[in-house]
Amino acid sequence: MSSGYCSLLFSVILSLRLVAVESQTDKLAFTMADKHFVVNLKWDWQTEKASRLPMIMHWRKLALEHLAAGHTWRARWKLKSIVRESHSMSNIANAYLMMAKSYWLSDDFYKVSEMLRTVIDQYAAYVDFDQVIRLEFTVAREYFQGKTDFFGSSYDPSAIEIYEHIRSRVPYHPLAIRSTIEEALLFVKSGQYGKSFQVFEQFLYYYPTHPRGLEVRIAYANAILDQLYTQEGNVELEQSLEQLLQEIDTLIRKKPQSLAEVEKLHQRHQRWQSDHLAYLIHFYTRGDQRDLAAAQHYYRQLLARYPQSEAARKIAREFAGLWSKNE
Structure with a gap:
C-alpha cells in the first residue's frame, strides 16, 4: 500500500472521527x-x-x-x-x-x-442564548431576590443587577418584561419608591398594551399610596395616581377577574384621601399655620365625602369642642 494512499486513508478516518465528536x-x-x-x-x-x-x-x-x-x-x-x-x-x-x-x-x-x-x-x-438568559433570570429570582444582605435589605442587589442586565441585552424578550416587573417590585419592597416609579414608568412606556399592564398599574398605584403617606402634598404624585386609577378602571372592563384587587385599591385610595384630609385639618389647627377657617373647610369635606371613615370619627372626637366654638 503506497504512502500516499495511507495518508489519504488516515485523513478520512480522522475527519470521520472529528465529525463524530x-x-x-x-x-x-x-x-x-x-x-x-x-x-x-x-x-x-x-x-x-x-x-x-x-x-x-x-x-x-x-x-x-x-x-x-x-x-x-x-x-x-x-x-x-x-x-x-x-x-x-x-x-x-x-x-x-x-x-x-x-x-x-x-x-x-x-x-x-x-x-x-x-x-x-x-x-x-x-450558545443557545435563550437557555442561558433563562438560567440567568432564574438565578436572580431563586437565589438573590429573597436574600437579605449585610445591611438588612430584603433582597440582594445582585438581583437588580441581573434584571437590568437582561433588560439591556434583550429589551423585548419576555424575560426582559418579567425582569422589569420584578425589579420594580423589589424597589417597592425595599422602600426605594423613587427608583420603583422610574421602572414602572419604563414598563408603561415600552409595553403599554402588555397583558400584565393592569397588574403593573395596580402595583404602581399601591406604591404611590405608600409614598404619599410620607410625602403629604406631593401634587405630582397625586396626579400620577389619579391617572393610573382612570387607566385601571378602563382596563378592568377587559379583565374582570382582577376586580377584587381593583376594589381593594380604590378602598385604599379612599382611606388615603380621608387620612390626607385629616392631616390637613391637623396642619391648620397647630403652630404657625393655624387657620381655623381652612381647618373647618377640610373638616366639612371629610364629613361629606367619607363620613364613615376612621379618620372622620377620630377628627370628630378630637376637635368637637373646637368646631362648636367657631361655628
Missing part, C-alpha cells in the same frame, strides 16, 4: 427549587488548531469527570486552560458555562452570575 453534545443540568434546566454544549473541533485539539478534548473530558465527582476546583483548572488555549469561540463559551456549573456546585452564585454574564455579553452567538 463534533456531533456530540454535553448537557449541563441546573436544578433550582422545582425548576430543572438543561443547557446544551455543542463543541466545535473543526476550528481548533490541530496541535491544540488533543489537549482541548482531554481537558474537556477531565473537566466533565471532575464535575461529576464534585471536584469543582479541579474542573475549573482544566476549563481555564480551555479558555486560555482554545481558538474556538464556541468551546470557550462552553468552558465558561461549565465553570458556572462548577460554581453552582460550590453554592457561589455570585460567580455563577459572573460566568453567565460573560457568556451573554461576549459569546451570545455561540
Whole structure:
C-alpha cells in the first residue's frame, strides 16, 4: 500500500472521527427549587488548531469527570486552560458555562452570575442564548431576590443587577418584561419608591398594551399610596395616581377577574384621601399655620365625602369642642 494512499486513508478516518465528536453534545443540568434546566454544549473541533485539539478534548473530558465527582476546583483548572488555549469561540463559551456549573456546585452564585454574564455579553452567538438568559433570570429570582444582605435589605442587589442586565441585552424578550416587573417590585419592597416609579414608568412606556399592564398599574398605584403617606402634598404624585386609577378602571372592563384587587385599591385610595384630609385639618389647627377657617373647610369635606371613615370619627372626637366654638 503506497504512502500516499495511507495518508489519504488516515485523513478520512480522522475527519470521520472529528465529525463524530463534533456531533456530540454535553448537557449541563441546573436544578433550582422545582425548576430543572438543561443547557446544551455543542463543541466545535473543526476550528481548533490541530496541535491544540488533543489537549482541548482531554481537558474537556477531565473537566466533565471532575464535575461529576464534585471536584469543582479541579474542573475549573482544566476549563481555564480551555479558555486560555482554545481558538474556538464556541468551546470557550462552553468552558465558561461549565465553570458556572462548577460554581453552582460550590453554592457561589455570585460567580455563577459572573460566568453567565460573560457568556451573554461576549459569546451570545455561540450558545443557545435563550437557555442561558433563562438560567440567568432564574438565578436572580431563586437565589438573590429573597436574600437579605449585610445591611438588612430584603433582597440582594445582585438581583437588580441581573434584571437590568437582561433588560439591556434583550429589551423585548419576555424575560426582559418579567425582569422589569420584578425589579420594580423589589424597589417597592425595599422602600426605594423613587427608583420603583422610574421602572414602572419604563414598563408603561415600552409595553403599554402588555397583558400584565393592569397588574403593573395596580402595583404602581399601591406604591404611590405608600409614598404619599410620607410625602403629604406631593401634587405630582397625586396626579400620577389619579391617572393610573382612570387607566385601571378602563382596563378592568377587559379583565374582570382582577376586580377584587381593583376594589381593594380604590378602598385604599379612599382611606388615603380621608387620612390626607385629616392631616390637613391637623396642619391648620397647630403652630404657625393655624387657620381655623381652612381647618373647618377640610373638616366639612371629610364629613361629606367619607363620613364613615376612621379618620372622620377620630377628627370628630378630637376637635368637637373646637368646631362648636367657631361655628
